[in-house]
Amino acid sequence: MELKHQLPAEHTRRKTGKLFFLKKELLRNKYVYLMLIPVVAYYLIFSYGPMYGLVMAFQKSYSPIKGIWAGEWIGLDNFKMFFDSYYFWRIIKNTLILSFYSILFGFPAPIILALLLHEVRKKWFRSTVQTVSYMPHFISVVVVVGMLKTFSALDGGLFNVVRSFFDMQPVMFLAEKDMFRPLYILSNIWQGAGWASIIFLAALSGIDPQLYEASKIDGAGRWKQLLHVTLPGIMPTVVVMLILRLGAVMNSDFQKILLMQTAPTYETSDVISTFVYRSGILEGNYTYSTAIGLINGVINFSLLLMANSISKKVNSTSLW
Amino acid sequence: MKRSAGEYLFDGFNVLLLCCIMAISIYPLLYVFNSSISDPDALMRSRSLMLLPEGFQLEAYKVVFQNPKIYTGYLNTLFYVIVGTLVNLLMTSLAAYGLSRMDLYGRKTLMKLITFTMFFGGGMIPTFLLVQNLGLVDTRWAIIIPGAISTFYFLIMKTSFESIPESLIESAKLDGANDFLILFRIVLPLSKSILAVMTLYYAVDHWNDFVGPMLYLRSQDLYPIQIIMRDILISSSTESMGAGADTGFAIGENIKYATIIISTLPIMLVYPFIQKYFVQGALIGAVKQ
Structure with missing residues (x-):
């Protein structure tokens, strides 16, 4: 009997305790909470709002007038339609191949540049190379693609002038499906390698100079030092950057690809994001393209989780 | 040796x-x-x-400078860069200050919810429909509000705010200052270099923004310079080039090259002088990762 009476009393006491605490906390930090109102509102509307909008992926169509819950529920039909479509393998393949080549050629480029810069003794030369090689980073993607376009003009474009030196026929580079990947990756390296080297340079400057001294005493030359001191020294940074990159393997530079691609190159250039754009925004298949976006987002998220747990085991470096 | x-x-x-x-x-x-x-x-x-x-x-440059589209494009870009960056800085500072208060109830939950948005989102179509439903499409706000906080930059700023000695803030509180005063009079003035870095990064992002305007803007008189340049350089629209019959077709290629120079030169000239702030930003970002 007594126990029965006691329980609710205890419960209410705890509740008022918590309420009392909350009230006190709200009052004490009232200005901080006031500051966070627009922040929370922003994230709720512009980050979680679209996530809520993902329910469209399970509907037949979207009506701007009736709202998000009025659509006819069709379960996983949108996903099935995508898996069965001719484009499914093409855009998955293109996204992965482009990422694979970008990592293969693009990822080592800034590391090599940083290593070269690290070996320079003259400070002025080093900072000159840095300033110059960072420069392309500040050119907008639109201009870079614009440059690619003018350079690949059939008549007197730079690329075709160079081809003519080797007695090769002029080629419409941006309309050749086999040229899309090399152009995309090389221009990315041209634009981004310098800037990306900053992170590795910082890691290099963090290596303990005593290690170099010690290896010198042991008779190691510059090459040996590079292999046994420098490279191990930046490995943790390299691994973290690689994990980040692998986590984004299903992501592609939507902006640049969209600007670069032409209908004749869709076979190699069409990736998930450009497909979603065309099918969603241009053709109005909102629910279908939302479903494709959702698949992409889920894969990306799980890839990142996987990459992170691998790195935890291998290197004891984690992103969080 | x-x-x-x-x-x-x-x-x-x-x-x-x-x-x-x-x-x-x-x-x-x-x-x-x-x-x-x-x-x-x-x-x-x-x-x-x-x-x-x-x-x-120099005829090509003359045509480019006289092209009203480039002129309004530049003005629009200037608006997006200035107003957008101000909104970014204000919102990011508020978020960074609020969430750097260690004693704040609910801080951890909020941080988790915010960090999550870096790794997962609704994607292009739901975001587009949301902006449309909010009635922002074809207004300048569509360019400014949906990206008001970059979570990545927010994390950088928060880390920087956390390095400010707590005793400084405590003593200001004892003197009766509220959190707004502390943020604007103590924390921000102490964070000038991180503010410079954030300003540069946000400003460059706005300057280069192409996808936002492409998705959300319909009226030509709201177009930023990047859209105009896409029309000139990639779509080769002679109408956008401002090359009428009087200038002739032959100069078209020169106009393209001149447009590239005019849009790239300002940043190329300024950048070597502010390089150290950019590098600083890239480094803080890397440490954060």
Whole structure:
């Protein structure tokens, strides 16, 4: 009997305790909470709002007038339609191949540049190379693609002038499906390698100079030092950057690809994001393209989780 | 310490390689610049690498400067850069200050919810429909509000705010200052260099923004310079080039090159002087990762 009476009393006491605490906390930090109102509102509307909008992926169509819950529920039909479509393998393949080549050629480029810069003794030369090689980073993607376009003009474009030196026929580079990947990756390296080297340079400057001294005493030359001191020294940074990159393997530079691609190159250039754009925004298949976006987002998220747990085991470096 | 022959070879090869890298970095811009001031006919016939301009004219620049689309595009971009960056800085500072208060109830939950948005989101279509439903499409706000906080920059700023000694804030509180005063009078003035970095990063993002305007803007008079440049450079729209019948077709290529120079030159000239802030930003970002 007594126990029965006691329980609710205890419960209410705890509740008022918590309420009392909350009230006190709200009052004490009232200005901080006031500051966070627009922040929370922003994230709720512009980050979680679209996530809520993902329910469209399970509907037949979207009506701007009736709202998000009025659509006819069709379960996983949108996903099935995508898996069965001719484009499914093409855009998955293109996204992965482009990422694979970008990592293969693009990822080592800034590391090599940083290593070269690290070996320079003259400070002025080093900072000159840095300033110059960072420069392309500040050119907008639109201009870079614009440059690619003018350079690949059939008549007197730079690329075709160079081809003519080797007695090769002029080629419409941006309309050749086999040229899309090399152009995309090389221009990315041209634009981004310098800037990306900053992170590795910082890691290099963090290596303990005593290690170099010690290896010198042991008779190691510059090459040996590079292999046994420098490279191990930046490995943790390299691994973290690689994990980040692998986590984004299903992501592609939507902006640049969209600007670069032409209908004749869709076979190699069409990736998930450009497909979603065309099918969603241009053709109005909102629910279908939302479903494709959702698949992409889920894969990306799980890839990142996987990459992170691998790195935890291998290197004891984690992103969080 | 004396250098051996091997060392000299190592260094010489290294310098040579880096010189090649510099040449590759600069050459495309040099080519564009030389082409822009070359004579249109010479440019059409030219099959050279354009290490020097062929002939000389500034007609193309005149056409570009007189093109009303480029003019309004520049003004619009200026608006997006200035207002957008101000909104970014305000919102990011509020978020960074609020969530750097260690004693705040619910801080951890909020942080988790915010960090999650870096790794997962609704994607292009739901975001587009949301912006449309909010009635922002084809207004300047569509460019400014949906990206008001970059979570990545917010994390950088928060880390920086956390390094400010707590005792400073405590003593200001004892003196009766509220959190707004503390943020604007103590924390922000102490964070000038991180503010400079954030300003630069946000401003460059706005300057380069192309996808936002492409998705959300319909009226030509709201277009930023990047959209105008897409029309000129990639879609080769002669109407956007401002090249009417009087300027002739031949100068079209020169106009493209001149447009590239005009849109790129300002940042190229300013950048070497503010490079250290950019580098600082890239480094803080890396440490954060």
